[in-house]
Amino acid sequence: MAKRIVIDPVTRIEGHAKISIFMDDAGNVADAEFHVVEFRGFEKFCEGRPYSEMPGITQRICGICPVSHTLASAKAGDAIMAVSIPPAADKLRRLLNLGQFVQSHALSFFHLSAPDFLLGWDTPPAQRNVFGIIAANKELARAGIRLRQFGQEIIEILGGKKVHPAWAVPGGVRSNLSAEGRARIKAWLPEAYATTNVALELWKKIMKSHGREIQIFGNFPSLFMGLVTPDGSWEHHGGKLRFTDSSGSIIADQIDVANYKDYIGEAVQNTSYLKSPYYLPLGCPEGIYRVGPLARLNVAEQMGVPKADEELKKFKKLGRGAVTSSFLYHYARLIEILASLEYIERYMDDPELSSDYLRADAGINSLHGVGASEAPRGTLFHDYTVDCDGLLKSVNLIVATGQNNLAMNQTVAQIARHYIKGGNGQIPEPMLNRVEHGIRCYDPCLSCSTHAVGQMPLHVQMIAPDGRVLDEKMRG
Amino acid sequence: MPAEKFLAGCFSVGEFLMNTDAPVKIEAELLVIGYGNSLRRDDGVGPRVAEAVEELHLPGVRTLTCQLLTPEFADPIARARRVIFVDAEIVQGSEFKVPGSGIPNPEPATLNREPIRWRKLEPGETSQLMAHSADPRTMLALARDVFGHAPEAWWLTIPALHLGFGTDYSPEAEAGFHAAIVKIKELAGKFCGGHANKCKAVGNLRAVEKPVLS
Numbered sequence: 001m002a003k004r005i006v007i008d009p010v011t012r013i014e015g016h017a018k019i020s021i022f023m024d025d026a027g028n029v030a031d032a033e034f035h036v037v038e039f040r041g042f043e044k045f046c047e048g049r050p051y052s053e054m055p056g057i058t059q060r061i062c063g064i065c066p067v068s069h070t071l072a073s074a075k076a077g078d079a080i081m082a083v084s085i086p087p088a089a090d091k092l093r094r095l096l097n098l099g100q101f102v103q104s105h106a107l108s109f110f111h112l113s114a115p116d117f118l119l120g121w122d123t124p125p126a127q128r129n130v131f132g133i134i135a136a137n138k139e140l141a142r143a144g145i146r147l148r149q150f151g152q153e154i155i156e157i158l159g160g161k162k163v164h165p166a167w168a169v170p171g172g173v174r175s176n177l178s179a180e181g182r183a184r185i186k187a188w189l190p191e192a193y194a195t196t197n198v199a200l201e202l203w204k205k206i207m208k209s210h211g212r213e214i215q216i217f218g219n220f221p222s223l224f225m226g227l228v229t230p231d232g233s234w235e236h237h238g239g240k241l242r243f244t245d246s247s248g249s250i251i252a253d254q255i256d257v258a259n260y261k262d263y264i265g266e267a268v269q270n271t272s273y274l275k276s277p278y279y280l281p282l283g284c285p286e287g288i289y290r291v292g293p294l295a296r297l298n299v300a301e302q303m304g305v306p307k308a309d310e311e312l313k314k315f316k317k318l319g320r321g322a323v324t325s326s327f328l329y330h331y332a333r334l335i336e337i338l339a340s341l342e343y344i345e346r347y348m349d350d351p352e353l354s355s356d357y358l359r360a361d362a363g364i365n366s367l368h369g370v371g372a373s374e375a376p377r378g379t380l381f382h383d384y385t386v387d388c389d390g391l392l393k394s395v396n397l398i399v400a401t402g403q404n405n406l407a408m409n410q411t412v413a414q415i416a417r418h419y420i421k422g423g424n425g426q427i428p429e430p431m432l433n434r435v436e437h438g439i440r441c442y443d444p445c446l447s448c449s450t451h452a453v454g455q456m457p458l459h460v461q462m463i464a465p466d467g468r469v470l471d472e473k474m475r476g
Numbered sequence: 477m478p479a480e481k482f483l484a485g486c487f488s489v490g491e492f493l494m495n496t497d498a499p500v501k502i503e504a505e506l507l508v509i510g511y512g513n514s515l516r517r518d519d520g521v522g523p524r525v526a527e528a529v530e531e532l533h534l535p536g537v538r539t540l541t542c543q544l545l546t547p548e549f550a551d552p553i554a555r556a557r558r559v560i561f562v563d564a565e566i567v568q569g570s571e572f573k574v575p576g577s578g579i580p581n582p583e584p585a586t587l588n589r590e591p592i593r594w595r596k597l598e599p600g601e602t603s604q605l606m607a608h609s610a611d612p613r614t615m616l617a618l619a620r621d622v623f624g625h626a627p628e629a630w631w632l633t634i635p636a637l638h639l640g641f642g643t644d645y646s647p648e649a650e651a652g653f654h655a656a657i658v659k660i661k662e663l664a665g666k667f668c669g670g671h672a673n674k675c676k677a678v679g680n681l682r683a684v685e686k687p688v689l690s
Contacts, residue, residue, distance in 0.1 A: 045641065057515075060513070060514075060515045107546070107547070111547055130547065130618070131617065131618075131621065134618075134621045134622055138621070138622060141621075141622050142622045142623070145547045145548050145550060145551065145618075145622060146548075146551070148546075148547065148548050149548035149551060152548055
């Protein structure tokens with residue numbers, strides 16, 4: 001008789017989620033689904049608000065990636081005003097986004113994921129956390145916290161505060177980089193580089209001892225999507241969309257973000273508030289694609305900065321065509337931290353960041369505007385339609401975690417298949433820990449993807465074909 | 477391989493990283509951290525208290541506001557002699573309706589309590605550092621274990637009855653706000669040289685609300 005396993009909640013990711021594992025009659029895993037069971041509905045309640053308020057409102061979707069929302073929203077506002085923002089404002093927005101990449105990736109690697117692969121998969125969850133890392137290596141724990149602190153410091157220097165800075169606005173930004181802020185960032189850069197280099201060395205040791213995880217943690221063919229520059233380099237704020245397949249071939253390129261609906265469809269599951277975007281020409285689920293660090297490094301031909309370019313060459317050797325294992329999201333994150341530091345360093349010598357010309361001014365010149373920016377977890381779209389007074393008639397948000405939804409389902413199913421073969425109707429403990437990490441590879445932010453609030457506990461259910469819950473486990 | 481051994485040979489940030497065994501330099505006599513979501517009505521009262529304390533310019537007092545407690549706060553916490561964490565506390569029976577969720581409002585709360593709760597905190601090293609947010613006790617443990625000093629700390633909580641979307645506050649949260657300011661001024665006066673009580677009075681909670689963007 002077929003069965004279903006449900007995992008609920010998943011710890012150390014944002015929001016609340018549940019995992020269902022569906023069993024077949026032979027006791028093997030037939031399929032898996034990652035459900036998000038909370039709802040906030042920013043898309044709906046923003047209707048009627050002035051578009052100019054959106055960078056301030058939508059950053060409240062999340063306390064961790066407010067910068068990503070405020071930047072994508074400001075870009076959508078630029079499109080409604082139909083302006084090109086001043087060059088200094090574009091660079092300052094980019095600097096803010098780079099700070100966001102550093103802080104978010106550092107948190108994901110050092111605090112949320114490292115406890116699993118450094119302390120051991122079967123260490124009890126109560127010990128598999130940052131205090132376990134402290135006990136094993138205090139210096140590493142401290143370096144990780146300070147690397148995140150560095151990214152947060154950049155955000156605070158530019159935006160005036162670490163969380164929810166009301167700084168990016170349609171048409172530009174509110175303030176430039178002060179001399180004091182520039183000096184603080186420059187002074188911290190050597191330590192940030194040193195920590196990142198150590199983390200990269202550490203990661204290479206981890207890869208040698210985690211061959212099985214590389215093979216089974218979300219290692220499957222899919223499409224990849226991210227922003228690139230006109231010459232195909234890594235891009236994080238601006239540029240055009242590129243899709244590649246698992247052989248590494250480009251299947252769609254230089255797509256204006258305003259035309260995203262020609263390439264991306266949105267499916268919904270009746271068991272989850274998380275939308276499941278897919279590559280429209282292939283349909284759902286064949287059009288499954290991944291976004292975020294792994295995808296960005298797959299679609300980019302180069303990083304555009306020397307140290308990260310050297311690492312990118314090593315990264316690309318891990319795949320035949322594209323790098324397809326989601327376990328390598330962690331490696332991609334570290335490479336993106338390195339690239340971010342190199343770009344930040346470049347900006348420290350750029351006098352334009354002190355310019356006072358920071359805002360373009362205009363009224364409503366378009367009744368529709370799309371803004372896209374790379375958030376740490378993947379490409380983020382804000383799509384607004386306004387009336388002649390600039391009041392929002394409709395809002396569509398496509399966030400990274402939603403775009404990775406189909407891939408997360410496949411990752412859970414792949415890990416579960418490895419650990420459950422002709423099972424006895426019970427959830428094996430080793431599988432539970434690894435399924436948790438399989439989800440964590442994507443560093444999902446459920447606050448953003450469902451516009452949900454709160455922490456994310458784990459609930460797993462094993463379900464028979466007739467719908468009976470055979471076993472379930474709760475954590476958190 | 478044990479993690480200690482795995483990590484032993486590969487980690488050295490060397491001269492760039494602060495010495496983990498160096499004595500901590502105290503930079504604030506009293507640190508007030510207000511946390512919560514400023515768009516979820518009463519949940520925003522913690523940050524609002526910290527902002528109001530900042531406006532008082534109390535000598536020796538520093539403030540931080542945030543939506544969530546995150547690991548990097550362990551650093552400024554370690555550099556304070558004393559810390560007050562200010563948070564909203566959900567009261568049983570609170571209105572907790574999310575628009576569009578279909579979840580009905582529960583029965584109205586029956587309040588029989590002080591406008592604020594005041595508790596001494598100790599480091600809680602066994603607490604799970606959940607997602608991107610942490611319990612104040614976990615932050616104290618992080619400050620002690622990673623940065624070398626866990627300050628004396630208290631948890632000041634204010635009743636939260638209305639947690640829907642909005643920037644206004646319930647009468648209970650507003651009363652808690654004013655009581656919190658009085659308590660923090662009293663403590664600042666005790667620990668920071670007795671100047672605190674001479675400072676200007678704090679403004680009305682609603683009157684200091686600012687628009688998201690101008």
